[in-house]
Amino acid sequence: MDTADRTPANVSGGGRRRPRAGARSQTASMADVARLAGVSSQTVSRVSNGYAGVTEETRQQVLAAMKELGYRPNSAARALKRGEFRTIGVITFSLSTTGNVRTLEAIANSAAHEGYAVTLLPVAVPTQDEVRGAFSRLEELAVDAVIVIMEVHLLDAATIALPPHVQVVVVDSDAGDRYTVVDTDQAGGSRAAVRHLLDLGHATVWHLGGPDGSFAAQRRADAWRAALIEADRTPPPLVRGDWSAESGYRAGLVLADREDCTAVFAANDQMALGLLRALNERGRSVPEDVSVIGFDDIPEAGSFLPPLTTLHQDFAEVGRLCVENVLRKMRHQGAERGTTLVPTRLVVRESTAPPPSS
Amino acid sequence: MDTADRTPANVSGGGRRRPRAGARSQTASMADVARLAGVSSQTVSRVSNGYAGVTEETRQQVLAAMKELGYRPNSAARALKRGEFRTIGVITFSLSTTGNVRTLEAIANSAAHEGYAVTLLPVAVPTQDEVRGAFSRLEELAVDAVIVIMEVHLLDAATIALPPHVQVVVVDSDAGDRYTVVDTDQAGGSRAAVRHLLDLGHATVWHLGGPDGSFAAQRRADAWRAALIEADRTPPPLVRGDWSAESGYRAGLVLADREDCTAVFAANDQMALGLLRALNERGRSVPEDVSVIGFDDIPEAGSFLPPLTTLHQDFAEVGRLCVENVLRKMRHQGAERGTTLVPTRLVVRESTAPPPSS
DNA sequence: CCGCGCGATGTTTACGTAAACATCTCCTCC
DNA sequence: GGAGGAGATGTTTACGTAAACATCGCGCGG
Numbered sequence: 061m062d063t064a065d066r067t068p069a070n071v072s073g074g075g076r077r078r079p080r081a082g083a084r085s086q087t088a089s090m091a092d093v094a095r096l097a098g099v100s101s102q103t104v105s106r107v108s109n110g111y112a113g114v115t116e117e118t119r120q121q122v123l124a125a126m127k128e129l130g131y132r133p134n135s136a137a138r139a140l141k142r143g144e145f146r147t148i149g150v151i152t153f154s155l156s157t158t159g160n161v162r163t164l165e166a167i168a169n170s171a172a173h174e175g176y177a178v179t180l181l182p183v184a185v186p187t188q189d190e191v192r193g194a195f196s197r198l199e200e201l202a203v204d205a206v207i208v209i210m211e212v213h214l215l216d217a218a219t220i221a222l223p224p225h226v227q228v229v230v231v232d233s234d235a236g237d238r239y240t241v242v243d244t245d246q247a248g249g250s251r252a253a254v255r256h257l258l259d260l261g262h263a264t265v266w267h268l269g270g271p272d273g274s275f276a277a278q279r280r281a282d283a284w285r286a287a288l289i290e291a292d293r294t295p296p297p298l299v300r301g302d303w304s305a306e307s308g309y310r311a312g313l314v315l316a317d318r319e320d321c322t323a324v325f326a327a328n329d330q331m332a333l334g335l336l337r338a339l340n341e342r343g344r345s346v347p348e349d350v351s352v353i354g355f356d357d358i359p360e361a362g363s364f365l366p367p368l369t370t371l372h373q374d375f376a377e378v379g380r381l382c383v384e385n386v387l388r389k390m391r392h393q394g395a396e397r398g399t400t401l402v403p404t405r406l407v408v409r410e411s412t413a414p415p416p417s418s
Numbered sequence: 419m420d421t422a423d424r425t426p427a428n429v430s431g432g433g434r435r436r437p438r439a440g441a442r443s444q445t446a447s448m449a450d451v452a453r454l455a456g457v458s459s460q461t462v463s464r465v466s467n468g469y470a471g472v473t474e475e476t477r478q479q480v481l482a483a484m485k486e487l488g489y490r491p492n493s494a495a496r497a498l499k500r501g502e503f504r505t506i507g508v509i510t511f512s513l514s515t516t517g518n519v520r521t522l523e524a525i526a527n528s529a530a531h532e533g534y535a536v537t538l539l540p541v542a543v544p545t546q547d548e549v550r551g552a553f554s555r556l557e558e559l560a561v562d563a564v565i566v567i568m569e570v571h572l573l574d575a576a577t578i579a580l581p582p583h584v585q586v587v588v589v590d591s592d593a594g595d596r597y598t599v600v601d602t603d604q605a606g607g608s609r610a611a612v613r614h615l616l617d618l619g620h621a622t623v624w625h626l627g628g629p630d631g632s633f634a635a636q637r638r639a640d641a642w643r644a645a646l647i648e649a650d651r652t653p654p655p656l657v658r659g660d661w662s663a664e665s666g667y668r669a670g671l672v673l674a675d676r677e678d679c680t681a682v683f684a685a686n687d688q689m690a691l692g693l694l695r696a697l698n699e700r701g702r703s704v705p706e707d708v709s710v711i712g713f714d715d716i717p718e719a720g721s722f723l724p725p726l727t728t729l730h731q732d733f734a735e736v737g738r739l740c741v742e743n744v745l746r747k748m749r750h751q752g753a754e755r756g757t758t759l760v761p762t763r764l765v766v767r768e769s770t771a772p773p774p775s776s
Numbered sequence: 777c778c779g780c781g782c783g784a785t786g787t788t789t790a791c792g793t794a795a796a797c798a799t800c801t802c803c804t805c806c
Numbered sequence: 807g808g809a810g811g812a813g814a815t816g817t818t819t820a821c822g823t824a825a826a827c828a829t830c831g832c833g834c835g836g
Binding site: 134135136137139140145147154155156161162164165168172177178179180181202304305306308309330333334336337340359360362363364365367 | 492493494495497498503505512513514519520522523526530535536537538539560662663664666667688691692694695698717718720721722723725
Binding site for chain 2: 791792793794795
């Protein structure tokens with residue numbers, strides 16, 4: 061079956077290398093560089109890794125050879141040898157929410173700064189099986205650590221497949237007792253939102269909450285209720301949306317008809333946007349008749365009608381802390397736990413005002 | 419220094435393996451699985467890769483051993499052996515624009531579907547050096563191909579460091595003669611926008627364009643002008659923004675004062691949002707006095723005041739095509755070039771109407 | 777003036793996998 | 807019943823790198 065082996069034109073000792081003809085891209089290896097520079101491959105390795113004990117002269121020779129051959133270290137071999145990939149895996153259910161994206165961006169930047177790459181693994185449908193599958197793939201992938209950006213608590217189910225040595229940091233979860241968690245101070249922000257509205261003179265504050273199953277939504281709602289009770293107000297019934305502007309609009313149509321509703325705290329800016337539209341449609345002015353406050357401070361919030369008062373989240377800081385924590389855990393092999401909270405900042409624009417004088 | 423080695427209860431022959439004590443996480447290797455299952459490591463490899471010629475009985479034994487040891491293939495070794503990483507690198511300047519993010523998400527999903535991971539490498543500041551640095555790092559990273567999502571034409575500068583065997587697909591560029599390019603049909607969408615407004619009876623259409631240096635902005639502006647000329651209208655002067663809602667607001671303040679401006683085509687939805695705010699502030703009703711059309715169809719567009727008429731971009735398709743193209747190029751090693759365009763769809767909502775009867 | 781020690785470099789080996797090749801075992805067919 | 811063959815499994819080797827160890831040469835102190 062075989063045709064005659066096309067023996068490569070090998071002449072004597074050094075003259076091998078080049079048998080990998082065909083489609084394969086030939087990349088220069090250390091051996092190639094070593095041969096050209098007239099040194100051993102180990103010396104090339106030393107130069108490549110900035111090891112100290114190399115004569116400047118030798119160094120220059122090696123560097124020249126590298127340049128001539130366009131040498132690039134093979135990261136697979138490097139990873140195999142070193143036992144690490146210098147890569148952080150990020151698992152997220154969706155890139156469609158502002159927070160996830162901004163956090164991811166910050167993670168990528170921080171990781172790059174630390175010399176780590178970021179490998180992405182979105183899971184479209186957050187069912188239990190999907191998560192397990194995702195982790196399973198992540199293990200097989202080349203990652204040293206994992207950051208989970210998730211809103212629903214499917215992590216536990218996923219844990220099963222998590223290899224014991226991969227460190228995990230979680231965003232947006234209350235599992236601080238079992239994992240290292242980094243998150244925005246949801247409770248503090250929500251309290252600030254309620255306080256702001258009460259300080260303006262509103263009798264109480266309604267809440268347009270996020271979907272069931274989201275920890276962020278849960279915490280924002282809890283803190284809203286707690287802040288009201290703390291101020292001796294009766295919390296109105298919770299109205300739920302699903303984070304989308306459309307859901308905010310639908311909820312808004314209901315709220316607009318309630319004369320006693322003069323202040324609404326929306327759990328995110330998108331829902332606040334929908335809310336504004338509904339109120340406008342029903343002829344209730346913001347902020348004259350109804351005050352609206354959001355959460356997130358998306359870049360567009362200042363251009364809403366009217367510009368939205370909201371709570372600014374520092375996603376960059378969240379991302380940075382994720383990377384910092386996960387790398388530290390990796391290096392110290394420690395099983396640190398606990399939650400790190402990043403404070404929010406109240407941004408007052410034009411959607412909040414004192415209630416209409418009754 | 420060492421305490422007594424806790425030698426695992428290994429009896430007889432196979433009893434080595436375990437010297438890698440200390441911090442290192444011990445992962446079971448093929449050899450471990452082979453030993454436990456009583457087969458050769460090659461057989462384990464065959465099972466692991468779903469090779470056909472393995473008895474069902476042997477297969478089950480191996481699978482059981484894998485499970486018991488929690489075996490996970492070492493992707494570094496695998497990549498080294500196979501010469502491929504099953505990873506696609508994505509380089510992008512920013513995740514702050516809707517288009518980039520949505521495209522990235524689609525790429526990640528498509529790639530996952532094909533069994534490829536996506537490694538991210540954002541470049542914060544798009545200077546020439548940054549790009550070169552990015553590519554340089556990407557080469558050292560474990561990627562088989564690269565997809566570039568960029569708005570500014572810094573790719574040429576970057577090419578220098580691009581290793582010859584890495585295939586590249588570009589989003590949002592006019593370099594179709596040198597690269598494989600996938601993009602939204604910017605021109606077609608813009609033409610549709612202008613047509614829609616002219617059909618409603620507007621004498622002409624103003625354009626709130628994107629920033630200088632963006633190909634997408636350039637093409638949208640060119641097509642806008644061409645469509646007007648084609649219809650024998652005089653294009654008004656181009657007004658520029660920077661994609662942000664804030665810049666749309668500033669531009670809107672200028673446009674609002676021009677009585678002859680009855681229709682504006684904004685190059686993206688965010689700027690359209692700012693425009694709406696400016697018009698509202700200056701007492702010009704939309705769509706009664708001025709019609710506004712956007713581009714992108716971001717999820718919030720339907721909740722603007724009024725709901726925005728815009729051009730829907732199919733980012734999912736763009737991402738899918740990127741992956742499809744780059745993988746095909748990789749496999750065929752072909753130097754295919756040319757541009758693939760993904761059509762847009764006009765979504766008519768409430769921000770456009772016939773001009774005020776003069 | 778000899779040997780010790782240290783700095784520079786070379787040699788060996790292992791990382792975990794999988795292709796290529798080698799065996800080994802049945803089963804079939806004449 | 808023996809040759810031939812196909813299918814199942816084992817053995818060898820190489821992928822590119824870097825740690826561990828070996829060697830070589832030179833300067834310095836006793």
